[in-house]
Amino acid sequence: MNMTILLTFAAGAVTAGLALYVISRDPKSFASRVFAAGMALFAVEAVLSGISLQAAQAETFLAWLRVTTIVSSLLPGVWLLFSLSYGRANYGDFLNRWAVWVSAAFAVPVLLSLFLWNEWYAGWPVRVPGGSAWFLTLGWGGYFWSLAVVAGAILVLMNLERTLRHSTGNKRWQIKFMIIGVGALFGVRIYTSSLAILFNQFTTDGLVFQAGALLAADALIARSVRRTREMAIDIYLSHAFLYNSLTILLIGIYFVGVGLLAWLARYWIGTESLPLTAFLFFVAVMGLGSLLLSDHVRIRRKRAVSRLFERPLYDYRQVWSDFTQATSSLSSTRDLCNAVCRVVADTLECLSVSIWVAEEGRDTLSLGASTEHSEQRARAMKMAGREGTELMLALRDQEMPVDFMDDAEGWVRDFRQSRAEALDEAGIRYAVPLRAANRLVGILTLGGRIGDVPLTGQDRDLLKTLADQAAASLLNIRLAEHLHKARALEALQMMSAFFMHDLKNLGSKLSLVTQNLPVHFDNPEFRQDAIRSVTQSVAKINALCSRLSMLSERLEIHPRPVSLERLVSEALQAVDGMLKCPVRLVPGKTADLHVDAEQIHKVIVNLLLNAGDAVSEGGEIRIATSVSGGWAQLAVSDTGCGMSREFIETRLFKPFQTTKPKGMGIGLFHCKTIVEAHGGRIEVESEEGKGSTFRVFLPERPGERGKEAWSAEG
Secondary structure: OOHHHHHHHHHHHHHHHHHHHHHHHOOOOHHHHHHHHHHHHHHHHHHHHHHHHOOOOHHHHHHHHHHHHHHHHHHHHHHHHHHHHOOEOOHHHHHHHOHHHHHHHHHHHHHHHHHOHHHOEOOOOEEOOOOOOEEEEEOHHHHHHHHHHHHHHHHHHHHHHHHHHHOOHHHHHHHHHHHHHHHHHHHHHHHHHHHHHHHOEEEOHHHHHHHHHHHHHHHHHHHHHHHOOOOOOOEOOOOOOOOOOHHHHHHHHHHHHHHHHHHHHOOOOOHHHHHHHHHHHHHHHHHHHHHHHOHHHHHHHHHHHHHHOOOOOOOHHHHHHHHHHHHOOOOOHHHHHHHHHHHHHHHHOEOOEEEEEEOOOOOOEEEEEEOOOOHHHHHOOHHHOHHHHHHHHHHOOOOOOEEOOOOOOHHHHHHHHHOHHHHHHHOOOEEEEEEEOOEEEEEEEEOOEHHHOOOOHHHHHHHHHHHHHHHHHHHHHHHHHHHHHHHHHHHHHHHHHHHHHHHHHHHHHHHHHHHHHHHHOOOHHHHHHHHHHHHHHHHHHHHHHHHHOOOOOOOOOOOEEEEHHHHHHHHHHHOOOOOOOOEEEEOOOOOEEEEOHHHHHHHHHHHHHHHHHHOOOOOOEEEEEEEEOOEEEEEEEEOOOOOOHHHHHHOOOOOOOOOOOOOOOOHHHHHHHHHHHOOOEEEEEEEOOOEEEEEEEEEOOOOOHHHHHHHHHO
16 A cells, blocks of 8 residues: 555544544534534545545546545535534524525535536546556536535635634634634645646546645644634624635635646646646645734734834724724624624734623623633633622722732732632733723723733723723613613503503403393393303403513512422423423422522413423423522423524513514513522523523522622631
């Protein structure tokens, strides 16, 4: 077995091992599963390439080449799925928008390789004397197949580039080598396919070249995988099309350059050396792209210009314009925090930038956005507990950014020593308070910078200015949310007036029946009508009362000891016969709680009824309980229609927002109010067409869990 064949088998084995390693670390992520499928296809392709190189007869070579081509035809579609989902928190929206392109990336190459194989080649394969390489003249089927592969590779590279451009800080650091590795694989595809298009000829040397590139890409991808455990990295991308794509520019330069080389080859360099020359030109173009996307090159260029022309390090007018443009039109706290973190990370070259929002009335911090941490991870951090409260107290009177590595001030040194674990866990070196209208609305924190360069005086002044503007915008959004809630409550009160009018009408109807009852009691038709009227009125009154109970402006709770198991059992009895699908109780841990049993009963019943409305015949509802970290958790899951991410983020838990034809949108709003009044929280996971899971978290001890932990510890 010669070295080229051994190379293909080695590439297949290493790639298959990498695919298994990634899927074992993160088996639930969609991007992880697609990545494993794509790497498995690369591994199979490499092995099949080695087998085809071993073929002694032309017929055998063609048979194995066809199988290899079919496997290769699946690569553009699978990796386009990966490029649309990797690192994107809202990948479902992109998959829906790109459904046609994904279908085409799968269908076109596969159909050409399956049904037009006889047109794929125009001449019998020829083997190089004394070597293992085969040459094959392409037919029109192979020519268009190569074009389809190039088109699919361009789409993959465009989406990978887009994800990299939208990433900042530590998230960019985590995904960079993954994108470079996968991008290199499809860059090589563009190179080999371009030669096939240019010369109308296929050579197995390209398969060997692809196997070598696969081994190199595996090393880069493995480095990226070591930097992060999960594929699910939350980077939010806008839906606007990337018009100024660097990918399109570089590929255009490459094809124009190769075209010029082909024209010049006729006179000077000769067609024999053109593939090598085209490869060197390809490497040069890819190197140019790497330099244009390099953070270190960008930083060195900026500082060199500042020193050479004795200009400030920042163009403050441009920075302020970019910041205003990025934040002025945002109306939600999460979107604003994401935009601010992005601008600060890009401007100050920081790997980790986070905004911790002060929870109103609770003196605790919650993650608003971060270039490094996910919301799920942040909830388990110490900074979301007592340490966050202490950080708020420490920064309450500070004006300028605080460097926790600076020992000039004694309190900074003491705070770092006493809370070193929490600061390291959250990646905090610098912190600046977000203060507006004499209120601390949050904290902006920064980790290490690219090159580990400390903040200068210019950096601190700029950071303070950006933080002040971010605080003002954050406060405005919070005030707008309060106004919206006040208007919603006003609308609730108005709706209650409508209900009272309906109740009054029903009361009048029942009054009329009772007045006529003594006179017409002996009339069977009257008694039948009277019973029907009373039954209908009672049903309407019960329905109205259940809805009116949710319209209270002020919720009062009366906690008492009760077990979670009992609450679940009573709720299941209450909905018995009201649901059109079975409810499966998943065994799990329960806890003794100190809650208002009647109010929590309403929450569980409402979640079960909502799940029943969502599922169709043949569906299922599951209810499970667990206890962890001082919290009792109740999960209600269904296999129903699910909800879109947009509905969850903008309309769920808000009054009069519903997807039910006859719903009022009050139930979940009331559930959230009840749970939060107990010091808990309610979360939801949902995917359209696959169902929803609502999780209710209640503290095992009465009162606010965070404050009790504070008093218990000190």
